[in-house]
Amino acid sequence: MSRRQVFYDLLSELEQERRKDTDKLFDKLQENYGLRHQSYVNYSLAAGRQNALDLHHTFPEEFVKLYKEKDLHLTDPIAQSGLSGIKPVHWQKYRNEPSAKFLFSLASQFGITDRGLTIPLLCRGSQAAMYSINADVPQKDWFKYRTEYIGELQILATYLHSARQELAQEDETPELTARESEVLTWTAAGKSYWEISMILGISERTVRFFMTNTRNKMGVVTNSQAVAQGVWRGIIPL
Amino acid sequence: MSRRQVFYDLLSELEQERRKDTDKLFDKLQENYGLRHQSYVNYSLAAGRQNALDLHHTFPEEFVKLYKEKDLHLTDPIAQSGLSGIKPVHWQKYRNEPSAKFLFSLASQFGITDRGLTIPLLCRGSQAAMYSINADVPQKDWFKYRTEYIGELQILATYLHSARQELAQEDETPELTARESEVLTWTAAGKSYWEISMILGISERTVRFFMTNTRNKMGVVTNSQAVAQGVWRGIIPL
DNA sequence: AAGAATACTGTCGCAACCGACAGTACCCAC
DNA sequence: GTGGGTACTGTCGGTTGCGACAGTATTCTT
Missing domain, CATH: 3.30.450.80 (Transcription factor LuxR-like, autoinducer-binding domain)
Structure with a gap:
């Protein structure tokens, strides 16, 4: 053939x-x-x-x-x-x-x-x-x-x-909570923890808490890396 | 033909x-x-x-x-x-x-x-x-x-x-030099300045220099923001 | 010959990040 | 009603990011 x-x-x-x-x-x-x-x-x-x-x-x-x-x-x-x-x-x-x-x-x-x-x-x-x-x-x-x-x-x-x-249908995209993706999005927009805390009306510590959760869920070590993933996956609306 | x-x-x-x-x-x-x-x-x-x-x-x-x-x-x-x-x-x-x-x-x-x-x-x-x-x-x-x-x-x-x-990209995409996009890419991969300096065999100060240029060219204020733009524009190969 | 762009390096110092130690309060499911 | 997930807050201390002050060397263009 x-x-x-x-x-x-x-x-x-x-x-x-x-x-x-x-x-x-x-x-x-x-x-x-x-x-x-x-x-x-x-x-x-x-x-x-x-x-x-x-x-x-x-x-x-x-x-x-x-x-x-x-x-x-x-x-x-x-x-x-x-x-x-x-x-x-x-x-x-x-x-x-x-x-x-x-x-x-x-x-x-x-x-x-x-x-x-x-x-x-x-x-x-x-x-x-x-x-x-x-x-x-x-x-x-x-x-x-x-x-x-x-x-x-x-x-x-x-x-x-x-x-x-x-x-391989099973979706490996980790599910971020509303707060987590919100904080991630502001980070991608160049805001500091303090600025985000003002925007969302929560304490700076809490912003950190959400970002730490986000990094852990994504399996990354820095915020920049998390942002890269977030944009790539369409989690972050630009 | x-x-x-x-x-x-x-x-x-x-x-x-x-x-x-x-x-x-x-x-x-x-x-x-x-x-x-x-x-x-x-x-x-x-x-x-x-x-x-x-x-x-x-x-x-x-x-x-x-x-x-x-x-x-x-x-x-x-x-x-x-x-x-x-x-x-x-x-x-x-x-x-x-x-x-x-x-x-x-x-x-x-x-x-x-x-x-x-x-x-x-x-x-x-x-x-x-x-x-x-x-x-x-x-x-x-x-x-x-x-x-x-x-x-x-x-x-x-x-x-x-x-x-x-x-379509030629219009708005700036212009990063080879070194700049290289450093940006490693940043998106979660590496610190020091780690990148080891990877590229240059001083940590120089890595910072490239990232500063990158941020200025992109018109952003943080590395995370630069990474977001970079991924978005396809500058960063993941 | 001068200027511009690129690649590179150094130090000071504060702001920001981030891990590790804590907690409290709410809601939902089993 | 206990366990688990989410939302939130606090402090300590080391690490990293990043601006502002410096420079040098090379190459390419005008």
Whole structure:
């Protein structure tokens, strides 16, 4: 069966919502798209809480372990572009970037080449996700490969993402109380504890109390970090 | 020139960021993908800028006027799915939906068929965007059409969207240097000045210097406020 | 040659943050 | 009626943020 035919079949299945089994879709992609490695990652929470991420990949375990240990997701320009941008990211664009130097050299030790592609995926509110592939093609065929496959890969990744989102339905967004989100919102607006206490007509100590609860619930350590999460999740109306 | 060749050329151009002219891309799509109509719409959901609606389309003006007048976007199940979902929406899925009954009958008066597709687009912050097409094909070819084109349409719509986002941001987004956004990002990740100085290998004073510049450029008074703006504007990769 | 923009560093000092120790009062569910 | 969640308040003391006073070095433009 040709790859094009595989794509047609997969698409028909996905459109009819008959496929909820993301593992099989992953395998189909692996088999039919000349992939060396692929990964789907969904950061439910921002930096600092790695336990709440949905990661599915075929990269060498040892590599992923090192990647996590060294917090490379914070410096990796590919991950950054993938999580903040809209367009697909060509790994080679960052080949000579100083911030990616270590990453590429580490990757090559595990047989990962720079013929890779990272597709940002659509998330509502609380998350950021991306799908990456490392193709098993020589450099000379790389342009043709990605031009040929990128459309199909993006649409399939979209469906993969959608399915995993549906599966992981349980909402991890911590519920802030009315007061907590109120105080968080004023903090995002640049007010100090004292100012907020005046605005809300409560004591400064109480404002602190709410912010402490907010930080704890969000699993963050500073107010700035809480604000980042709050804006990201749409808790804070700007 | 075959459509496939057109796609290849467009993709090469878009990947090299040579194309900022979204109108031309729109025209190319219109010409080469058998489209009757197409539309790109970006709703900015921010409280501050409620009237910011980026709409670009080839639908009959009279139809769009009626659509707006009757606030159909509030009942239109296709728009709803497009703005809240992840997967592409097939218009026909809602053909027999009561809430879409009026819409479809209105549309048909303007020569708009139900062979349409709406692709949700990725937005950061409180925005939502989608790209829709109405194909100029008979019902019998519709399945083949969308299976054949959906991948290409999604990827091209992604680039169209990205370009329009960039244009929209150039207006008001300041201007942070590499170091400034780097420091802002680490702040949003909950790091203290001292920690950031260790991470970046510069003095703590210099970290403060960059954050002070960032605050001044953004016109805000606290780091938390700067982080809120940064996340909102997509400066900060989470 | 002068000016502007960027990257960087130093010290003083107060305001603000934030953890850890306390509490009180209300409401709702089991 | 006891346990748990929310709303609130107080004090102590160390840490961090941040303004205001300083600078130097490099690069790019006019």
